[in-house]
Amino acid sequence: MRKHNGMRPQDVVVLLKISTLATTPWQGKDLAAALFISPAEISDALRRCQYARLLHPDGRTVHQRALLTFLFYGLPFVFPAHPGGIVQGTPTAHSAVPAVQGEGSRLPYVWPNPDGKDALQGLAVEPLYPSLPQVAAHDAACHELFALVDVLRLGEQPQRQAARLLLRERLLAT
Numbered sequence: 001m002r003k004h005n006g007m008r009p010q011d012v013v014v015l016l017k018i019s020t021l022a023t024t025p026w027q028g029k030d031l032a033a034a035l036f037i038s039p040a041e042i043s044d045a046l047r048r049c050q051y052a053r054l055l056h057p058d059g060r061t062v063h064q065r066a067l068l069t070f071l072f073y074g075l076p077f078v079f080p081a082h083p084g085g086i087v088q089g090t091p092t093a094h095s096a097v098p099a100v101q102g103e104g105s106r107l108p109y110v111w112p113n114p115d116g117k118d119a120l121q122g123l124a125v126e127p128l129y130p131s132l133p134q135v136a137a138h139d140a141a142c143h144e145l146f147a148l149v150d151v152l153r154l155g156e157q158p159q160r161q162a163a164r165l166l167l168r169e170r171l172l173a174t
Contacts, residue, residue: 007048009079009128010037012071012149013135014045015054019062019171020141026060034139036131064171071152072164081153084124088114090133092125093154096147100155100162109154111136125150145170 017035018026028046032039049055054066089110094101108122113133127133128149136143148170151163 007052007078008045010035010041011045011049011052011054012075012079013037013129013132013146014042015049015062015067016145016149017135017139017142018060019064019067020139020145034135034142035129036134037129062171068168068171071149071167075149076152076160079128079153081125081150083109083154084126086121087112087124088119088121089124090136091120091122092127092132092147093150094159095120095122096136097144097151097163097166099166100148100151100159109150125154 013035014031014037017031028042029039031037032042035042037045046055046059049062050057050059054063054070055061056063086107087110089112090096091108092111093109094106095108095110108120109125110120110122111127111133112124113119128146132146136146145167148163148167151159152167155163
């Protein structure tokens with residue numbers, strides 16, 4: 001077995017995608033196509049997630065409670081985000097999920113992507129994985145989950161709490 005060198009951002013992306021599939025059968029190549037990630041990277045991500053006990057021993061089912069614990073308490077420290085300059089891009093965080101919008105007017109947060117169909121101007125946020133703007137354009141459920149994760153990475157306490165509730169609702173409902 002290969003040495004485990006820790007989680008990578010695409011591991012979280014893969015786990016969230018699997019979570020949207022519920023009981024739908026899937027193969028690694030399906031995940032690769034849907035996430036614009038190479039099949040080899042998918043295979044490595046699945047192996048790391050299983051080693052970290054975020055996937056059940058069957059290697060196909062996400063351990064939702066463990067994933068939520070990691071997202072809530074680990075992800076903001078392991079994969080933090082800091083807004084950058086103003087760019088054109090795909091909405092994320094509170095800009096993509098109005099239910100976590102806080103008080104006061106803030107510039108939108110966006111993943112840099114000037115060619116996106118829903119592109120708007122806002123503060124740049126580095127996505128967990130470079131293909132997220134492409135995935136978001138094709139998969140609204142994943143876009144919402146990725147945006148909620150970005151709230152955890154960047155938001156203030158009230159927004160993070162709202163995102164936790166929504167993530168718990170989405171991930172434990174499956």
